[in-house]
Amino acid sequence: MHIHNYEKIWLVLAMIMIVGFLTTVTYGATAVGIEMISDDEDTIDPGALDEDPRFAEPRVEQVGENEYEAYVVAQQYIFSPDPIEVPANSTVTFYVTSPDVIHGFQVAGTNANTMVIPGEVAKLTVETEEPGEHGIVCNEYCGSGHHVMEGKLIIHPEDEFEMEDDE
């Protein structure tokens, strides 16, 4: 088959672009360490969250020198705890679940975003940098009050952060 030189040019450019896209995503996954939210966590009984050691009392817990875990319950139409308070420059892992219907958990304006499914635990780890306040929104329609379902994530400066009830 005979291909015109100009056609060769744009076929090759298109190929380069596809390879470039794949390389970019691979770079993100390896060098930058971006992860997808998986379904690795064990399932739980959404009707018995109050018996679960993590979710009976939604809270933020310090688990390492600079590591925190936030156990978050998203339900019609609130997130608890609200606000979620963590220090800057730390690693925070959110465990989010729902006792009722499917919700969303998105730290507005950032890439921290997951679906919250009853019976499943969504686990996402982020690194906080600058202090500041972020809104948290539910981005899955969850009922008549969906539009008012919001929470807050407060990232405190490290030296001002204190855990409320350290045990």
Add this chain to the structure above:
Amino acid sequence: MSGDAVVTEIDHDEFNPRGTLALILVYFAILVVMWVFMYFVEFLGNDLTVIG
């Protein structure tokens, strides 16, 4: 329109659609700029990013 008015005949390789090539290069440039901007600036710069 009659077909009698053929002035020159050229073969496949002698016809060079420069305008088409220019358009495609412009589209390509736009795509590359959007790709770099969306991934490296908008996405990677949009902390908090999920890392685990």
